[in-house]
Amino acid sequence: MSESSGRSVQSRIYRNGVFGHRPAVPTNPTELERRALASMSREARGYVATGAGMGSTMVANRTSFQRWRLVPRLGRDVSRRDSSIELFGRRHPSPFLAAPVGVLELAHPAGDLAVARAARATGVPMIISSQASHPMEAIASELGDAERWFQLYWSSEDAVVESFVRRAERIGCGAVVVTLDTMVLSWRTLDLDNAYLxxxxxxxxxxxxxxxxxxxxxxxxxxxxxxxxxxxxxxxxxxSAAGSGERTTPRxxxxxxxxxxxxxxxxxxxxxxxxxxxxxxxxxxxxxxxFSRTTLTWSDLAWLRERTRLPILVKGLQHADDARAALEHGADGIIVSNHGGRQLDGAVGSLDALPGIVEAVGGRVPVLFDSGVRCAADAFKALALGADAVCIGRPYMYGLALAGEDGVREVFEAFRAEFDLTMAVAGVTRVDEIGREAVVPWS
Structure with missing residues (x-):
């Protein structure tokens, strides 16, 4: 990445402002969320914004970032910076991936197709969701030759799982991401109050x-x-009130x-x-x-390994012992995540879980991070605590809701630009220079 990458985006915004043009979506994460949710229907807003139970895990995800502070180092030549990373033998221009987000049509009719076009334009690998609003083949067509992975919800029907994986291979996916934390849907109060699934x-x-x-x-x-x-x-x-003595086919x-x-x-x-x-x-x-399989155990990964040569990552881990179990059963990567706070109320913030899992993995496989990321400084902290890459979720859905493909593209561009500038101000020039010394705990 050249000296001008982050500054060029910043300068373009300021130059466009001279002619009365502003970004299609807010660069402030709080305002981005506020406007996006306000633009949605009550049901869509509830589905996107809700967490499990009282939402305390969503709060924990955010407060966990506040418990770490960045420590900039000065007097260093940061004129040229490289924010690229390598995952499974492929080089990517930034440490960001588009997390799998389901039902994107709630935000915009183009849904996953718009996200795919924006991901292709910005070089952000897209993890295609099992719960997409468009078939994976159509999404892959919009991605062109851009990197894509497939996120798998493990169905109770093996034939469906096997078919999904075969299709993912045919469309050129570089990995399969198995989400483990959604064996059932949690108690999501806004959805329940709206009686909306x-x-x-x-x-x-x-x-x-x-x-x-x-x-x-x-x-x-x-x-x-x-x-x-x-x-x-x-x-x-x-x-209908079948069996109650009332008519069974109401008006x-x-x-x-x-x-x-x-x-x-x-x-x-x-x-x-x-x-x-x-x-x-x-x-x-x-x-x-x-939809899901409540009987899924670590030993089932062997069945999946027999059916694909793609790297298999497991998503949803919050405990170091689960990371060790994943490696023992052949996982090629781990995504530390609590599903954005949507599955278990009262759970630990995802960033708090990250260091212990990184230590347990010991560099044997890539460790990615997800949940609560709202800006590039958040991502920087996750990388400093040992993550190899960071998944962006809700922010790009907010951009989609406000401005479709352009909104998603601007969110991805903003993350990359802000991250590049954060590297410069923090005093690092490569992602592998971002280490534990870059952060300190803060009470």
């Missing part, structure tokens, strides 16, 4: 409805007569009709055909049945 409305399940193994499950369900909504009745009549409500229309629009194929077909509803019910 996007997957139940056919959103965020495009990887499944485009998958041949999953479609076979749907066909088998329909053949067995299992295409109705959960609890009995059709999508328009969900919520369709406006909300139920809207849900039916949404299902028809989200499902592949023609809208009119989907309205008359049981397949969209059966697809949703099948997904809800097979």
């Amino acid at each position: 996007p997957f139940a409305r056919g959103m965020g399940i495009a990887q499944y409805t485009s998958d041949p193994a999953f479609r076979e499950l749907v066909e088998a369900r329909l053949a067995a007569g299992g295409g109705s909504a959960a609890g009995g009745g059709s999508a328009a009549g969900a919520g 369709p409500t406006p909300a139920a009709v809207r849900s039916l229309v949404r299902l028809a629009r989200e499902h592949p194929g023609g809208f009119r055909e989907n309205l008359a077909s049981p397949v969209p509803r059966a697809s949703v019910e099948t997904f809800l049945d097979v």
Whole structure:
């Protein structure tokens, strides 16, 4: 990275200001979040903003960053800086990756496709979500030759897992990221108060409805007569009081009709055909049945290793013993994460978990960091505490909500520019110079 990389972005913004042009999205992380959430529907805002339970883990993620302070070193030549890193034999221009974020259509209709275009333009590898709003093949098309990984939620159906991995290999993914901390969905109060789960409305399940193994499950369900909504009745009549002596097919409500229309629009194929077909509803019910596997253990990694030559990373680790277990069972990398505070209320901040895991790994495999990152200084602290790379999540979704592809691109550019300038002010010229001496604990 040249001397001008961070400064060029900064200078461009100031020059554009002379002509009355401002950034498409705020560079201040707090304002970015505020405006983005304000632009969303109540249901979308709840899904994006909520954490598990009282949200204390989300708070812990942020306060953990405040417990560490950077210590700049001066009198050093920082005229030329290199923020590039290497992961699994490939060089990347910055230590950032786009974390897997599901249901991006809640922020913008283009969803993952817009993120892919922005990631390609900025050189940020994209981790494609299992819960994407578009099939991985379409996302890969927008990525071109840019780096991509695939994030896997381990379904209770082995055939779906195997099919997902084969597809990920075919679209050129460089790694498989297995998310381990979502064997069930946590108690998310905003979603519960809104009685809103996007997957139940056919959103965020495009990887499944485009998958041949999953479609076979749907066909088998329909053949067995299992295409109705959960609890009995059709999508328009969900919520019936079967067995109570009341009529079992209540009058369709406006909300139920809207849900039916949404299902028809989200499902592949023609809208009119989907309205008359049981397949969209059966697809949703099948997904809800097979989404996760509560019986998953470390020994299952061997099964996955037999089915792919791609590096396998495990995501969601917060304990050093789990890191050791992951290595014992063949993991090629670890992502320290608590799912952005969305899975376990009252959990440790992800940054607090990082040093112990780094020590346990001892440099044998890459350790990536996720959860609570809002700016380049956060990323710098994570790297100083031993992370090899940092995943950006909510910030780019906020950029997507405010300005689509341009918003995501500006968020990625801002992270890279601010990181470059942070390196200069901190007195380092390469990422591998960022060590524990760059931070001190602060009470």
